[in-house]
Amino acid sequence: MINHRGKTSVLQSSEWFSRNGIECSRVIACDDGFPRHSHDEYVISANLSGIEEVWLSGKNLTVKSGQVTLYNPASIQSSEFAQQSVEFISIHLPQSVVKTLVAQENLGSRSQAPVLREGVLDDPQLFHAICRFAGSAREDNDSLQQQELLQLCGELLEPSVSLAGSEAQQISRVIDYLRCHLTEKPSLETLAQIAGLSKYHFVRLFTRYTGLPPLQYHMQLRLHQARNLLRRKISPLEAAISLGFYDQSHFINAFRKVMGITPGHYIARLGLSRG
Numbered sequence: 132m133i134n135h136r137g138k139t140s141v142l143q144s145s146e147w148f149s150r151n152g153i154e155c156s157r158v159i160a161c162d163d164g165f166p167r168h169s170h171d172e173y174v175i176s177a178n179l180s181g182i183e184e185v186w187l188s189g190k191n192l193t194v195k196s197g198q199v200t201l202y203n204p205a206s207i208q209s210s211e212f213a214q215q216s217v218e219f220i221s222i223h224l225p226q227s228v229v230k231t232l233v234a235q236e237n238l239g240s241r242s243q244a245p246v247l248r249e250g251v252l253d254d255p256q257l258f259h260a261i262c263r264f265a266g267s268a269r270e271d272n273d274s275l276q277q278q279e280l281l282q283l284c285g286e287l288l289e290p291s292v293s294l295a296g297s298e299a300q301q302i303s304r305v306i307d308y309l310r311c312h313l314t315e316k317p318s319l320e321t322l323a324q325i326a327g328l329s330k331y332h333f334v335r336l337f338t339r340y341t342g343l344p345p346l347q348y349h350m351q352l353r354l355h356q357a358r359n360l361l362r363r364k365i366s367p368l369e370a371a372i373s374l375g376f377y378d379q380s381h382f383i384n385a386f387r388k389v390m391g392i393t394p395g396h397y398i399a400r401l402g403l404s405r406g
Contacts, residue, residue, distance in 0.1 A: 148268035150276055154223040155268045164211040173224040173247065174202045175287070177261040181217030185210050185251070192251045199252040199261065201287075206249060220265045222283075232284050236331050247287055257286040263344070278319055278334055278344050285335040301326040302340045305333075309349045313356050314375035317349060354389045357382070362401065367394035 146157040154172075160183075167186065176199065183194040186209045187202070194200055202208050204226055226244040233245055260283040267279040305326050309317065322345055323333040337345045353374050360370040371382035387393050392400070 146265075146269075148265075150268055151228075152225050153228065153280070155265050156221050157218070157265065158221055159216060159218050160212040161216045162212060162214045165209055167207055167209040169205050169207050170202065170223065171204055172226065173204060173229065173287070174200075174221065175224060175257075175261060175283075176200045176219050176221040177258050177265075179218040179220065181212070181215050181219075183210055183212055183217050183219070187250060194251050197253075197255075197258060199254055199257050201247060201249050201252060201257075203246055203249050204244065220261055222261060222264065224283075224287075228280075229284065229287070232281075232331060233288070236329060238288055245288065248290070254286070254290065257283075257290065260286045274319060275346055277330075278346055281319075281331050281334040282338055282344055285331065289335070298328075298336055299340060301328060302337050305337065305345065306341070306348075309345070309352055313349075313353050314373070316375065317345075319345065350385060351389060354386055357386060357394070358390065358397070361394055361398055367398075370394065 146155075148155045160181075178194050178196050178198050178200070180196050182196075183200075185192045185194055185200060187206065230244045232238070238245075260279070264276075264279040264283045267276045270276070305322050308322070308325050319330050319334065322337075323330045326333050326337075328336065334344060337348070341348050343351065357370045357374055360373065361367065365373070367382065368379050371379045374382070376382035376385070383393050383395075386397075390397065
């Protein structure tokens with residue numbers, strides 16, 4: 132493609148998803164840009180690599196790898212990408228989604244969408260929330276997508292959160308429940324009820340307390356138990372069945388994602404075999 136400067140440019144989406152009105156894309160850009168424009172949604176982007184130059188509210192800003200850009204609805208902004216390739220994840224979050232959550236959780240006005248902190252942000256928690264939401268958009272898992280959306284909105288609406296002593300006890304109750312229900316697939320609704328919190332506050336506090344969202348934390352517990360079973364010379368198939376995985380392929384992929392190795396290779400590396 133030839134850009135407005137008469138040079139060959141690259142601007143493409145390597146991935147694009149739309150879930151419940153929320154658009155999520157992974158974009159690669161080189162020697163191109165977006166002229167001044169606005170959106171009706173919140174636009175949140177995580178810069179994965181490269182450098183982007185943006186114009187916002189009369190200021191020229193530089194966005195580096197690991198940083199986040201956040202634009203409120205109707206904000207005028209533009210972007211320029213140099214010859215070095217830039218890769219970023221972009222999420223277009225409708226005002227209606229944020230307004231509904233704000234109203235449900237009594238976080239502000241019920242009639243107007245909130246004005247969020249805007250510009251180039253150094254916020255690792257928000258950066259990782261964007262990446263996790265983008266990952267969940269690829270999955271056919273409504274519970275996972277809902278969890279990551281709540282976490283993303285939490286980082287947008289309440290960037291800092293700390294736990295009181297009573298809240299830590301509430302999260303500990305959920306952890307005890309998860310440890311005792313490794314073969315089940317708990318819902319966010321059930322876990323939030325055990326904690327005595329709304330789903331929004333539960334996901335926020337649990338993630339801040341443990342370092343992982345609740346569904347991923349539960350998967351870690353299941354896979355740790357799977358590793359213990361393999362050490363006792365239980366076959367991968369039997370381990371998968373005993374821990375409630377719906378098929379062996381799902382178990383192998385989950386184990387490899389967390390442990391970095393397949394169950395079969397794990398057994399071979401430890402020199403374990405049945406016989």
